[in-house]
Amino acid sequence: MSGLDEFRAIYFQECAELLDALEQELAAIADQRASPDSVNALFRAAHSIKGGAGAFGFPDLVAFTHAFENLLDAWRQDRLAVDPSLIQLCLRASDALAGLVQAAQTGAPAPASAAELIAAMQERLAGPSDCADGICVLPLDLAAPAAPRPTGWRIDFAPHASLFLRANEPLLLLRELAELGPIDVACDLSALPSPADFDPEHCYLRWRIELTANCTRDNVLAVFDFVEGDCDLAITPLEAPVPPDPMPIDAPAFSFDDLLASVRAEAAAPLAAPDQPPAPNAPDLAPPPEPSSPRSANTPPAQEPPKPSIRVDLDRLDRLADLASEVAIAQAAVTQYLDEDIRRAAPDLVRGLDALTQHVRALQDAVMAVRALPLKSVFQRFPRLVREVAAATGKAVRLDIHGGEVEIDKTVIEQLADPLTHMIRNAIDHGIERPDARRAAGKPAEGVVTLAAEQIGARVLIHLRDDGAGVNRAKVRAKAIERGLITEDAVLSDEDVDALIFAPGFSTADQISNLSGRGVGMDVVRANIVKLGGRVSLRSTPGAGCAVTLSLPLTLAVMDGMQIETAGERFVLPLAAIVESLDRHAVRVEALPGGRASVRFRGEFAPVIDLAACLGLTRAGPRRFIILCEIEAGKVIGLIVDDVIGQAQAAVKSLEQNYAAVPGVSGATILGDGRVALILDPTALVDLAARPLPLARGHAA
Amino acid sequence: MRVLAIDDSPTMRAMLSAALVGKGFEVVTANNSADGLDKLQAGGFRAVITDINMPVMDGFAFIRAARAAPAGKSVPILILTTESSDDKRAAGRAAGATGWIVKPFDPDSLVRTLHRVIV
Numbered sequence: 001m002s003g004l005d006e007f008r009a010i011y012f013q014e015c016a017e018l019l020d021a022l023e024q025e026l027a028a029i030a031d032q033r034a035s036p037d038s039v040n041a042l043f044r045a046a047h048s049i050k051g052g053a054g055a056f057g058f059p060d061l062v063a064f065t066h067a068f069e070n071l072l073d074a075w076r077q078d079r080l081a082v083d084p085s086l087i088q089l090c091l092r093a094s095d096a097l098a099g100l101v102q103a104a105q106t107g108a109p110a111p112a113s114a115a116e117l118i119a120a121m122q123e124r125l126a127g128p129s130d131c132a133d134g135i136c137v138l139p140l141d142l143a144a145p146a147a148p149r150p151t152g153w154r155i156d157f158a159p160h161a162s163l164f165l166r167a168n169e170p171l172l173l174l175r176e177l178a179e180l181g182p183i184d185v186a187c188d189l190s191a192l193p194s195p196a197d198f199d200p201e202h203c204y205l206r207w208r209i210e211l212t213a214n215c216t217r218d219n220v221l222a223v224f225d226f227v228e229g230d231c232d233l234a235i236t237p238l239e240a241p242v243p244p245d246p247m248p249i250d251a252p253a254f255s256f257d258d259l260l261a262s263v264r265a266e267a268a269a270p271l272a273a274p275d276q277p278p279a280p281n282a283p284d285l286a287p288p289p290e291p292s293s294p295r296s297a298n299t300p301p302a303q304e305p306p307k308p309s310i311r312v313d314l315d316r317l318d319r320l321a322d323l324a325s326e327v328a329i330a331q332a333a334v335t336q337y338l339d340e341d342i343r344r345a346a347p348d349l350v351r352g353l354d355a356l357t358q359h360v361r362a363l364q365d366a367v368m369a370v371r372a373l374p375l376k377s378v379f380q381r382f383p384r385l386v387r388e389v390a391a392a393t394g395k396a397v398r399l400d401i402h403g404g405e406v407e408i409d410k411t412v413i414e415q416l417a418d419p420l421t422h423m424i425r426n427a428i429d430h431g432i433e434r435p436d437a438r439r440a441a442g443k444p445a446e447g448v449v450t451l452a453a454e455q456i457g458a459r460v461l462i463h464l465r466d467d468g469a470g471v472n473r474a475k476v477r478a479k480a481i482e483r484g485l486i487t488e489d490a491v492l493s494d495e496d497v498d499a500l501i502f503a504p505g506f507s508t509a510d511q512i513s514n515l516s517g518r519g520v521g522m523d524v525v526r527a528n529i530v531k532l533g534g535r536v537s538l539r540s541t542p543g544a545g546c547a548v549t550l551s552l553p554l555t556l557a558v559m560d561g562m563q564i565e566t567a568g569e570r571f572v573l574p575l576a577a578i579v580e581s582l583d584r585h586a587v588r589v590e591a592l593p594g595g596r597a598s599v600r601f602r603g604e605f606a607p608v609i610d611l612a613a614c615l616g617l618t619r620a621g622p623r624r625f626i627i628l629c630e631i632e633a634g635k636v637i638g639l640i641v642d643d644v645i646g647q648a649q650a651a652v653k654s655l656e657q658n659y660a661a662v663p664g665v666s667g668a669t670i671l672g673d674g675r676v677a678l679i680l681d682p683t684a685l686v687d688l689a690a691r692p693l694p695l696a697r698g699h700a701a
Numbered sequence: 702m703r704v705l706a707i708d709d710s711p712t713m714r715a716m717l718s719a720a721l722v723g724k725g726f727e728v729v730t731a732n733n734s735a736d737g738l739d740k741l742q743a744g745g746f747r748a749v750i751t752d753i754n755m756p757v758m759d760g761f762a763f764i765r766a767a768r769a770a771p772a773g774k775s776v777p778i779l780i781l782t783t784e785s786s787d788d789k790r791a792a793g794r795a796a797g798a799t800g801w802i803v804k805p806f807d808p809d810s811l812v813r814t815l816h817r818v819i820v
Contacts, residue, residue, distance in 0.1 A: 007712060007715070007716055007719075010712055011805070014805070048805060052805045054807045164775070165768070165797060166778075166794065166797050166798060166799050167774075167775050167776055167777040167778065167797075167799045167818070168777070168799050168800070168818065169777075169818070169820050171820065172817060172818065172819075172820065176817060225800075226799060226800035226801075226817070226818070229794070310788075311754060313754065313756065315756070
């Protein structure tokens with residue numbers, strides 16, 4: 001099969017995801033954060049890995065996942081005593097499973113612990129530990145309370161017409177039953193109508209089947225799984241005395257339709273007869289069977305239903321987000337036509353439009369919330385990475401994760417994994433020192449890498465800190481000279497040297513280490529982040545460690561903006577960045593040493609940038625306002641603009657995808673009147689203004 | 702036995718073909734529901750296997766359309782679902798699906814499931 005490699009690649013990708021899920025759920029259980037579905041999720045993960053392992057012929061993997069799956073199955077059915085040792089066993093099994101998957105993928109030897117763990121899991125399953133302290137916890141089996149196992153089953157099977165509508169076939173079901181054991185079939189023709197009333201698409205036949213087989217009721221039910229709801233089905237044990245129980249385990253005939261009808265009737269009852277007291281449970285009225293009893297006690301009790309969810313194509317969500325944006329634009333356009341006259345003349349229209357505005361906004365938020373995922377979905381894969389890299393480098397490293405609950409757009413999440421992986425590898429490989437060196441420097445032998453996320457306004461900041469040695473500036477400088485990135489006599493600040501790490505083609509590893517150096521460097525990390533509308537900054541303290549901060553937009557699709565005008569052009573500034581708008585003629589613009597204009601804000605000087613000059617626009621304008629914007633690292637700058645138009649929600653369109661990346665501009669949007677406006681990035685404007693554009697100085701003051 | 706396999710993923714189509722060819726099946730593939738319906742009209746299929754998540758016309762819509770057509774009225778249709786998607790199964794049945802195949806499947810269980818519904 002030529003495509004087998006391709007299937008295998010898909011399988012191993014899936015395994016990686018399942019192993020992540022396994023690890024995450026186990027961690028949740030260990031921290032007592034488990035959801036009702038956690039153990040089920042563990043089971044499904046092991047089960048899915050086993051399924052593919054069988055298909056691709058990895059016997060070691062099948063044997064291991066089989067034992068693991070059995071253990072988890074017993075756990076989820078409450079047949080095991082759950083204590084720390086069980087969780088510990090599962091954690092070890094999960095690690096070994098990762099090793100086995102890798103072994104299957106690469107042909108590497110299987111982890112030595114696998115066989116021992118299989119034995120440990122089987123032993124645990126056999127349950128000697130349940131009998132600790134002389135108290136034996138027997139598995140609770142409601143179906144067979146010490147009763148002799150039946151010799152077979154009597155099955156009363158009456159198909160509905162719907163069974164044929166779904167192209168199922170009673171004959172096949174009888175054949176399948178026959179595979180379980182000898183069957184004795186009697187067909188009941190009594191329901192056959194006269195030829196005149198005969199409907200060829202209806203089923204008038206019923207069967208009573210006596211199956212002689214040493215199988216469970218679930219085995220029998222499994223035969224009928226495709227026709228559940230399309231037939232009346234009653235399964236009673238053969239030769240098992242049916243006790244005259246007021247709550248019979250086996251109802252004489254059970255119809256899913258009856259059940260539905262009774263549930264519906266129950267649900268509708270209080271509405272239909274609101275004045276009547278609640279119907280008492282009158283046993284003499286022979287109520288329909290309780291929902292739980294007919295489906296036999298052999299099936300486990302209904303599990304806590306998992307939160308219902310659906311999978312949706314991302315394309316469809318994008319389309320939805322686009323449409324929501326278009327609706328917002330149309331709504332803004334309509335609102336623009338509302339002048340004072342109309343407002344006075346048609347107050348109802350205005351109220352309606354106000355409501356519409358709110359709903360459109362809520363709609364956009366809702367659409368964005370659908371696209372948002374918690375960062376932990378990417379963070380959770382890093383504990384394993386840290387363990388692996390630490391082991392490979394002989395360093396002791398602990399990973400602290402904070403802020404995994406911060407949510408960010410799915411598109412952003414997906415593209416964060418690679419840069420973060422690379423950065424974490426770097427932090428351990430180049431940052432954290434070996435244990436002996438750390439001790440010599442008076443630090444604990446174990447290094448700490450901290451991954452923290454926080455939301456600040458419309459951006460999410462992800463900090464990756466390590467308490468290692470910090471950037472080795474002498475080495476970086478030497479390497480940069482060697483690579484021809486700087487000249488030997490270049491005068492650079494410490495920050496400038498640190499920033500060289502992000503320069504294209506830079507790598508500090510003397511040898512390309514097989515951990516960090518994979519042909520990409522921090523320049524690729526930065527390029528990836530910038531592509532997402534993000535920024536990377538680095539702060540290094542020699543001897544104390546290094547902190548890299550990624551600043552990312554919360555969503556790529558919508559932002560709250562402030563429309564401004566300068567030199568006859570409309571722009572949008574992110575509202576989250578704006579601190580205050582000042583009348584330029586009411587504040588004192590001072591010249592700092594060096595000729596840079598600034599205003600005093602909260603006791604500090606905020607540099608002032610003339611937007612028109614900064615962007616190279618030449619048309620003269622009144623330059624009436626200074627907008628104070630907060631930029632990264634908590635600094636504030638002032639932007640001189642002609643006019644402030646007002647607040648607006650902007651549907652962000654990527655300039656990069658539709659045109660090209662433009663410095664100082666993070667995207668474009670369509671205004672209510674249909675004009676296109678550029679969305680400005682204040683932080684990037686600072687860099688832009690710092691470049692010696694000839695116009696910048698002249699207009700600044 | 703001719704089987705129609707509808708899936709927008711080429712990998713999945715290849716896997717279905719690979720699992721069935723040589724086991725007494727002839728597999729005709731379609732990469733979307735509309736193509737699947739066209740091929741179904743030609744007749745002669747003993748069973749249909751369809752994915753659910755497909756662009757434009759999903760598997761449920763395909764099944765409804767197939768059940769409304771003479772050629773698809775009585776052909777067994779199996780949907781491809783995953784382990785935990787009881788709701789998908791219910792929706793598939795409501796649309797007229799005969800049964801389901803749990804992904805990831807191993808070739809043997811796929812063949813077994815087909816034999817459960819092919820007369």
